[in-house]
Amino acid sequence: MIQLFGVSKKYGTFRDALIDVSFRIEPGEFVFLTGPSGAGKSTLLRLLFLEEPPTAGQIIVNGRNIGVLPQGQIPYLRRTMGVVFQDFKLIGRKTVFENIAFVQNVLGLSRVEQKRRAYHVLKRVGLHHLMNAYPNELSGGEQQRVAIARAIVNEPTVLLADEPTGNLDPVLAEEIMRLFVEINIRGTTVVVATHDLEMIRRTGKRTLTLERGHLHDPDRVRESAPIVREAPFLPAH
């Protein structure tokens, strides 16, 4: 579950990227985050995957207040989340397999296990035949599918996607969105930031609309922030 209580994010003295945002996303839910450019969608996602801390408020993910998480615990929490970006962010010097496997490598998984998991997720996205290819040998849609495979290889509880179809044509965008739906059906909570209203309409999932840092969500009532003291975060491995 993801819960935000009165979260604000300010850059410098004058720029309010998010203002008093509160919402709740249930486990296994699929939510679109939408709004015009500069509304705060990417900022919100950056707070969720701990790239930046909030200026105010609390962010609770799976019962933990991630806004006050110790620095050393951040990598372990990130392993429970998958992240997909508009520009794919694949490592050019690594093959498709290596891009997916390197996080498992640092976890200490054996090479055999890494290959098994990588093959499994690549098969899910339809790219198991390209394990030894390099990112620059792939199309945009294939690169994004590799990025998605990398995001789900550790079976995250939450998958965050920041404009994942922004660089793709409508046909490929449709393919990618179908993948997200399939991932969601298997139980992963999915949050997709996009300004593609047509895609949102076709998918028919819940939508949170941001505008100038404010959240328009008449279906959710702001709850009072619970007092959550941070317990030690134990790594998955």
Place this chain on the structure above:
Amino acid sequence: MPRPRYVFGEAWSVARSSPRQTAAAITLIALALYVPGLLALVSHNLGRLAVTEADPTAVVLTLDAKADIHATASKLQTDARIKLVRIVGSDAAFERFRRAYPDLGAALADLKEAPFPPSIEVVLRPDAPAKTGAEIAAAARLWPGVESAESEEEFSRRFRDALALVRNAGLFLGAVLTLAAILSVASAVRLALDLHRDEVGIMRLMGATESAIRAPFWLYATVEGFVGGGLAVGLLYATYRFATHWLSRDPHPVLAVLWVGFLTLPTALLLPAAGAAAGLVGSLLSLGKKQTRRATRIA
């Protein structure tokens, strides 16, 4: 901590992904360490000339081949100011020359007769007054069979003082150049690692710990510096061999005496060690800034 196999594998992958930058950095490191290495080589050869014997020679008498060397030595031993009289025969002098200058001694090996005349070396007592050596040499010149008698006192003292000055200046200059070399190395490594800055950011977002991210780059930079230092040793040895070959063909009266030995093994190993240290420093400077939650935005 990440597994060693992962660290080595990632470091090799980084090197393979940017071969030109790696080669350029290694070359720069080698050149940066070559200069202080050359200074060390010259200093090493100067040091070989320094006389550090417990009983330094104060006077050298060169005798005629037919002179009665023992009688002359006995005469010297009656002087109360003299501690020790050393007789150096022709063969002994030749052997001494060959030991001191092995490369040049080989050139004289084909001669049938030893080319050095017999000589007598005089060691003075520590409490002998100043200019004793000059007085003994002046008196000995008048003895039968003595072709020449020279006082080494003043020359030895001045040579040792000059050598100490040159070595200290060399050490200082060497330290400055080595520091400059280390900073150059660190900058070269840092530039090479900056190419991977985006990659480091991606790995952080994927949940890699700081040690897992940095360790391969530290190893890569350290090995890069080590190889560069090794290349510097190779360049120095090539320089030494070239100079030796050149001097043996056309011997210079001073350089031919100076240029006879390469660096000792411990000294030579200092260069790769310095390169490795500089590479590590460079990588620490490049990646040392800890991940902060306010400064991680990826372009």
